[in-house]
Amino acid sequence: MVKQRRYRTMTEQLGTILIAFEVIVVFLGALALFGLKVLPPMVALGGGAIFIVLFLAGIYALRKPWGVWYVLALQIALTLTGFIHGAMFLVGGLFLALWIYCQYQGGKIDAERAPVIEAYEREMAARKEAEERGTVAE
Numbered sequence: 001m002v003k004q005r006r007y008r009t010m011t012e013q014l015g016t017i018l019i020a021f022e023v024i025v026v027f028l029g030a031l032a033l034f035g036l037k038v039l040p041p042m043v044a045l046g047g048g049a050i051f052i053v054l055f056l057a058g059i060y061a062l063r064k065p066w067g068v069w070y071v072l073a074l075q076i077a078l079t080l081t082g083f084i085h086g087a088m089f090l091v092g093g094l095f096l097a098l099w100i101y102c103q104y105q106g107g108k109i110d111a112e113r114a115p116v117i118e119a120y121e122r123e124m125a126a127r128k129e130a131e132e133r134g135t136v137a138e
Helices: 008-033 041-061 066-084 087-133
Strands: none
Touching: 008 041, 008 066, 008 087, 041 066, 066 087
16 A cells, blocks of 8 residues: 655645755855954854754644744844845845745645535545445446
């Protein structure tokens, strides 16, 4: 029997895609802060590495109800790194705006999909019950 994949909401899917892009940008931002000598090497690269690990943990956290708020807090923290270098206000602000937009649109799509998914799950449960009773009509 093939294991069925876990259903992922559109909110989770969009959030995961955005975080993947953000990890790349955070890595490049840490390299820029190091290269511009804005921060000492250990602080720039270590801080970037910590942000990357926290964002990667955010991908898993999106499975939980509190995950959206966790990643939102990371988005705000990234935006506040603009106090270290002004360009990070722009980078963090853009990702924060994208995060809010993705969560809004993802929620809207999830709400539209809910009746269809519910009907599909009812049909699958009915088929499984019929199989167990041995009355499958093919």
